[in-house]
Amino acid sequence: MQPEARNENLNPTGIKVVSLISIGQHPQSGRARRAEQDARAVELGLNLVGTGLELLHAGEGDETVMRSYLGMGLPKMTLLKQRDHCDALPVLAEYLARKVPDLVLTGVRAESGEASGMLPFLLGEKLGWPVINRIAAIGEVVDGEVEVLQALPRGQRRAIKVRLPFIASVDMAAEAPRQSAYGPGRRAAIDANATDGVVDAVRTGWQESPARKKPKRLKVVKAKTAADRFKAATAKPQGGGGKVMKNESATEQAQAVLDMLVEEGVIR
Amino acid sequence: MILDGLLPVLISVALALLVIGAVRRVSLWRAGQPESVNIVAGLLAMPRRYLVDLHHVVERDKYMSNTHVATGGGFVLSMALIVLVHLFGVDSQWLAWALLAATALMFVGAVFVYKRRQSPPSRLSKGPWMRLPKSLLVFAATFFVVTLPAAGVIPAEAGGWLLAVILLAGIVYGLGEMLFGMGWGGPMKHAFAGALHLAFHRRAERFGGGRSTGLKPVDLGADILGVDKPRGFKWNQLLGFDACVQCGRCEAVCPAFAAGQPLNPKKLIQDMVVGLAGGTDSRYAGSPYPGKDVGNARGGPDQVITEGLVNPETLWSCTTCRACVEECPMMIEHVDAIVDMRRFLTLEKGNTPNKGAETLDNLIATDNPNGFAPGSRMNWAADQNLRLMSDVKEADVLFWVSDGAFDMRSQRILRAFVKLLKTANVDFAVLGDEERDSGDVARRLGDDATFQSLAKRNIETLRKYKFNRIVTTDPHAFHVLKNEYKDFYPQGEGNYEVYHHTTFINELVKASALRLDLYKGGAVTYHDPCYLGRYNGEYDSPRELLAELGIELAEMERSGFRSRCCGGGGGAPITDIPGERRIADMRMEDVKATGAELVAVGCQQCTAMLEGVVEPRPEVKDIAEIVVECLVEEVH
Amino acid sequence: MSDLIRRDPRTEWITRNRLHPLHADVLFSGGGATGAVRGPSGLIRKNPHASGFIGPNGIKRIDRLAALKGESGPVAGQRRGAAKAATEVQLPLVTVENPDFYIVAVLDMVGGRLTSHDKDVLGQGHKLAAGLKANGEGEGVVVAVAFGEVKETSFDTAGADRVIHLQGEQFEGYSPEQRITALQVIDQQLAPRHWLFPDSVAAGQELGCRLAARLGERPATQAWQVDNDSALCRGGSQRIDISRATPRLLLLAEECADPIDETRHEAKLIELDNVPATLSRIQDCGAVDVDPSQIPLGEAEFILSAGNGIHDWNQFHAAAEVLGATEGASRVAVDDGFMPRFRQVGATGTWVTARVYVAVGISGAIQHMQGIGQCDKVVAINTDAGCDMVKRADLSVIGDSGEILAELIRLVESRQQGGAEDAA
Incomplete structure (x- = not known):
């Protein structure tokens, strides 16, 4: 379901949009990839200003990943080259302060590393721009003001008006990114600028290890009486096969279904 | 007679027009990308390719085959003789009689073409093609009559002005269709382009009984x-x-x-x-x-x-x-x-429809089309105690598990096959988590970059180990391993044998490595997977194997090289273009028409597609599963 | 009144005489629900005969479980349960008059109520406070900060020693800037030892990050095992754990700590210094109506899914609308053209993570079952009691889907009307 016509080269709004892209990580394989939220941010940007969108990455700039973003139809991108474990914030803030875009798009959280989700807010704080979290769509720019749709849990949306310039982090609820095409991605230009990276000193003291499985919270029965303990010990474990209603009337059956729905809180 | 003077002119003009048209046509083709072809060898091989290889295909329709031999053969012969007799004026009764015979032959053929065109099946194109039999008849008849004097049957002055005019019209019409039309895009273009196509075919291996199916x-x-x-x-x-x-x-x-x-x-x-x-x-x-x-x-x-x-x-x-x-x-x-x-x-x-993009992204990120953790590839075999190539380094048989490892239905097939391998004491090992998707789907979806990346990495893994042959239950992987990986192997390497599991089991049975009981159950039919049959010519092993079990197949009308696809190939279930029916449903209708209670399959994709048909329907089982059911287990 | 205990011979007699017509009344009303009677010496005696009920075999049974469950059981059991509920134990109240330090927890308060995540965060707050106390840093309090309208009444049992309630027009809706200003005021006023936020989509993550950026703190995010020295944080894609020194500001994952359940706290309101009004550059234009049927399947939390067993598609769509469910479909339903392809659930369609998945007329092909593997509760409506979906389902109703859906629609509609009348 992709829109028929895309304003690939038009920039009707005439605004400058920068999309920050990061190295994603596949949750199953851990392999570097186009980050899902960042790709959605790029998609939003492309739909907003076409190929006028600027892609910006600070870091080593894994070539395959950068090209997979470029394969969405952008002829070039800017790479602020610095070594891993350098803090992306200072170089990005410096670059953005110099370029003064109208809109900066990011993902909500990185897919690798600390993934604190702090970057948009830190940038906002540094640049003095408002930050809007988890947007799903951006409307048209009217007199420097734009209406964005913010994604709320359970597929709900909130309309927000904000003046340019601002920073927005893009939620997974935004339109899915277009496919990355290998050919154009390979031919696009990566404009690499060397920077003096500042090593993230705080992080050096941390210890990283593969994620441990979080223990599932047990239902601890704090029994005060013998009967409580007896009950806890003999209670039927959950999930041991469901309840089957065969011979009840349709009304009773429907009532049982309804009770379950109400109990689970999906019907209010 | 006026025609005597006019005829050579007309023929010359028609031939000239043919040449001009042909040159123009050739220039259209030459606009394409270069591809090196051995021109001389191709041209030399062309008659044989036409007479043998092409004829094999045409012969599937006996009526059309005979008709075409008569018409086409008659025309080529006539044309050669016309040039000799009427253009160069070689005065030979023999040649004239030969020309008469040729045109008569062509006429007879054309009559059959004409009859066929009376009520043509819907697959045939109409338009100019409806005109062609008449043109053929006119051409053959006209030149027959025109040649009669040269053969001395009738005097040169026979016939009046009227006949001359009629013949003139016939000559112009006939030559126009046959020669001018050939060069300028008429139906007869096929003769000229077809001949050259056979000569310069991109897959010359297909001629002479060979097979070339890899992309x-x-x-x-x-x-x-x-x-x-x-x-x-x-x-x-x-x-x-x-x-x-x-x-x-x-x-x-x-x-x-x-x-x-x-x-x-x-x-x-x-x-x-x-x-x-x-x-x-x-x-x-x-x-x-x-x-x-x-x-x-x-x-x-x-x-x-x-x-x-x-x-x-x-x-x-x-x-x-x-x-x-x-x-x-x-x-x-x-x-x-x-x-x-x-x-x-x-x-x-970047426009692969529907789930295509997602599938390709998954293949890039996880080496399997559904985005499962690459490290969980062997989970299905947790209880199977399979030997890993990385441990043993060397085995007689490398069992290529394929992505069926992630699919719960396909795992049943894999388990069945493993049981057979173990029962027959085959020295085999698997790649385990080192295995990746073969790249089949990526390639058919047009993503050759991902295919090549998968292929190269798989090849790197394969080159690490020593084995004599690869066996797999997935015809798609089978095809790719057998026919498409060669392009990426270093020169002189990659000469392993690849077996489909039906072939392999059949060999085991023939070598008495497996003791089988007779199959107990109703009628059985067999569905030929495209990538096993048409792509690799393996029609017999599965049938032999089923015959070993005492199964007399109730063959479907479309089986063997004419087998109908299950709808699961080429990424079609992923791109999912809507139609009026589902291909799998039609195939299941084919199955039902045989009255079979069980359809034997040799492909996990076919199994999934056919089992996706709404019940009631015949059961679907992989041949490995059927064989396991009939296995006589030794009691120790 | 005299302290002298007077005996009532008649009552005593009736109490002794089990065949007396008034026996039961006297026993339960006079002596109280526990069946207590005054013994000859004036002491309160339990009458063992008063509890229990006569079982089906004519033998007296004492049902202790019924009392606990509060289910409608035999009369005696119910009475006993009721009595127990009335004497619910008051959890011990923890009071801290002059706290040495503050730990501030900013809560999500979805719908004005504490979420379980909020309770975990409060629990974590107390864990940190206890740790600090053990280190000799004195007695601290956990302060709960709630924005907007609050309907919650159990701050005390959830572990809030203090409550800061920020209410008013300026805090309504999406007002992150104003909220951060308020939190800054709190930061100055209380100088909290720790700031705790639930690392949640609801609000916590955003506010936490904003405050951290404002205060220049480096927060621990997705922290799931925290003590006073170190915090264990989940990294990107849930693939790594980062162990680091516990910072001042923490964004806590769900189930980071056990909620408070054995103590009661003061929940004393703290008045805040004047919170200056911030010029808001972000204007909230309110919620946008989202049609549940438009929610992508992967995001949906309640899916009504249709399969081959559906015959009346209009009714199915109506049911989905009435229930407010997102529509899903089996492959067959999609292939037959009744539902669009992007509604297909399963390994070959969308993998769903709904909390409740209602499968109507879906027998459960293996690919479909794979696709709903992560659903919490599955309800099957099917004619075939032996199908795989019924085996997987937590609740299965066997019968004609049309009838059951019709009943379900009727019940939900009457419920909604009933609700409306109640409100009116």
């Missing part, structure tokens, strides 16, 4: 990946399109066409012809793409094909089952062309 790799460094415009095809591919006789045999066997999806291989090839010559498809007189009107397609050698000439949906409807290629009497390579155009859509446009 050609894309040069990933090229400026445009895949084929964007007609000019983007290789020149001999363009030539191949021009060879089409619009017989519609491809249309008759195409599963997508039958399912009402917007694909008709014949129309596709004709659209390519429109593209290479420029213009619209308004003169096309055959069946349209289901659900699409004729007359709206417009193209030219330098216009992007998917922008006006062919709808991308058409290209994505194909299941790459090769039924059209198998049936084509002109040996046109439809699937190559379709995949070439898909490559452009995927690699340049």
Whole structure:
């Protein structure tokens, strides 16, 4: 379901949009990839200003990943080259302060590393721009003001008006990114600028290890009486096969279904 | 007689026009991309390719085969003799009589063509093709009469002005259709283009009983990946399109066409012809793409094909089952062309429909199409105690598990096969988590970059270990390993044998490594997987194996090389182009028509597709599962 | 009144005489629900005969479980349960008059109520406070900060020693800037030892990050095992754990700590210094109506899914609308053209993570079952009691889907009307 016509080269709004892209990580394989939220941010940007969108990455700039973003139809991108474990914030803030875009798009959280989700807010704080979290769509720019749709849990949306310039982090609820095409991605230009990276000193003291499985919270029965303990010990474990209603009337059956729905809180 | 003077002129003019038209046509083909072909060897091989290889295909329809031999043979002979007798005026009664015989032969053939065209089946194109039998008759009859004096049957002065005028008209009409039309895009174009197509065919291996089904790799460094415009095809591919006789045999066997999806291989090839010559498809007189009107397609050698000439949906409807290629009497390579155009859509446009993009992303990120953790590839075999290649380094047989490892239904097939291997004490090992998707789906979806990356990494793994042969339960992996990995192996390497598990089990049974009971159950039919049958010519082993179990197959009408696809190939379930019916449902109808209670299958994709048909329906089982049921286990 | 205990011989007699017509009344009303009677010496005696009920075999049974469950059981059991509920134990109240330090927890308060995540965060707050106390840093309090309208009444049992309630027009809706200003005021006023936020989509993550950026703190995010020295944080894609020194500001994952359940806290309101009004550059234009049927399947939390067993599609769509469910479909339903492809659930369609998945007329092909593997509760409506979906389902109703859906629609509609009348 992709829109028929895309304003690939038009920039009707005439605004400058920068999309920050990061190295994603596949949750199953851990392999570097186009980050899902960042790709959605790029998609939003492309739909907003076409190929006028600027892609910006600070870091080593894994070539395959950068090209997979470029394969969405952008002829070039800017790479602020610095070594891993350098803090992306200072170089990005410096670059953005110099370029003064109208809109900066990011993902909500990185897919690798600390993934604190702090970057948009830190940038906002540094640049003095408002930050809007988890947007799903951006409307048209009217007199420097734009209406964005913010994604709320359970597929709900909130309309927000904000003046340019601002920073927005893009939620997974935004339109899915277009496919990355290998050919154009390979031919696009990566404009690499060397920077003096500042090593993230705080992080050096941390210890990283593969994620441990979080223990599932047990239902601890704090029994005060013998009967409580007896009950806890003999209670039927959950999930041991469901309840089957065969011979009840349709009304009773429907009532049982309804009770379950109400109990689970999906019907209010 | 006035004709005597006029005839050589007319013939010369017609021949000149033919040459001019031919040169023009050749220049259209030469607009395509270069491809090195041995011109001389091709031309020398051409008669044999025509008389033997092509004839094998045509002969499947005896009526048409005989008709074509008479008509075509008669015409070629007549034309040669006409040049001698009427152009160069060689005065020989012998030659004249030979010409009489040739034209008579052609006439007889043309009569049959005419009869066939009285009520043509829907697959045949109409339009100019309806005119052709009449033109053939006129040509043959006219030259028969014209030659009569030269043979001395009738005096040279016989007949009056009226006859002369009628003959003149016949000559002009006949030569016009046969020679002018040949060079300038009439129905007879097929003779000229077809002959050259056979000579310069891109897959010369197909002639002389060979087989060439692997897709050609894309040069990933090229400026445009895949084929964007007609000019983007290789020149001999363009030539191949021009060879089409619009017989519609491809249309008759195409599963997508039958399912009402917007694909008709014949129309596709004709659209390519429109593209290479420029213009619209308004003169096309055959069946349209289901659900699409004729007359709206417009193209030219330098216009992007998917922008006006062919709808991308058409290209994505194909299941790459090769039924059209198998049936084509002109040996046109439809699937190559379709995949070439898909490559452009995927690699340049990033427009793989529906779940295509997701599947490709998964393949890139996890080496399997569904995005499962690569480290969970062996989970299915947790209880199987399989030996890993990384531990043993060497084994007689490498069992290529394929992505069926992630699918709960396919795992049953894998377990069954493992049981057979163990019972027969085969020295085998698996790659385990080192294995990756073979790249089949990525390649059929046009993403040759991902295919090549998967193939190269798989090859790197394979090269680490020593084994004598590979065996797999997945015909798609089988095909790719056997036919498409060679292009990526270093010179002289990669000479392993690849077995499909049905072949392998059959060998085990023949070597008495497995003791089998007779099959107890109802009627059984067998569905030939496209990638096992048409792609690799393995029709017999599965049947032999089933016969070993005492099963007398109730064959479907469409079986063997004519087997109908299950709808699961070529990424078709992923791109999922809507039609009026589902291919799997139609195939299950074929099964039901045999009265079978069980359909034996040799492919996990076919199993999934056929089991997806709503019950009640015959049961679907892989041959490995059936064999395991009949296994006599030794009691220790 | 005199302290002298007077005996009532008649009552005593009736109490002794089990065949007396008034026996039961006297026993339960006079002596109280526990069946307590005054013994001859004036002591309160339990009458063992008063509890229990006569079982089906005529034998007296004492049902202790019924009392706990509060289910409608035999009369005696119910009475006993009721009595127990009335004497619910008051959890011990923890009071801290002059706290040495503050730990501030900013809560999500979805719908004005504490979420379980909020309770975990409060629990974590107390864990940190206890740790600090053990280190000799004195007695601290956990302060709960709630924005907007609050309906919650159990701050005390959830572990809030203090509550800061920021209410008013300026805090309504999406007002992150104003909220951060308020939190800054709190930061100055209380100088909290720790700031705790739930790392949640609801609000916590955003506010936490904003405050961290404002205060220049480096927060621990997705922290799931925290003590006073170190915090264990989940990294990107849930693939790594980062162990680091516990910072001042923490964004806590769900189930980071056990909620408070054995103590009661003061929940004393703290008045805040004047919170200056911030010029808001972000204007909230309110919620946008989202049609549940438009929610992507992967995001949906309640899916009504249709399969081959559906015959009346209009009714199915109506049911989905009435229930407010997102529509799903089996492959067959999609292939047959009744539902669009992007509604297909399963390994070959969308993998769903709904909390409740209602499968109507879906027998459960293996690919479909794979696709709903992560659903919490599955309800099957099917005619075939032996199908795989019924085996997987937590609740299965066997019968004609049309009838059951019709009943379900009727019940939900009457419920909604009933609700409306109640409100009116």
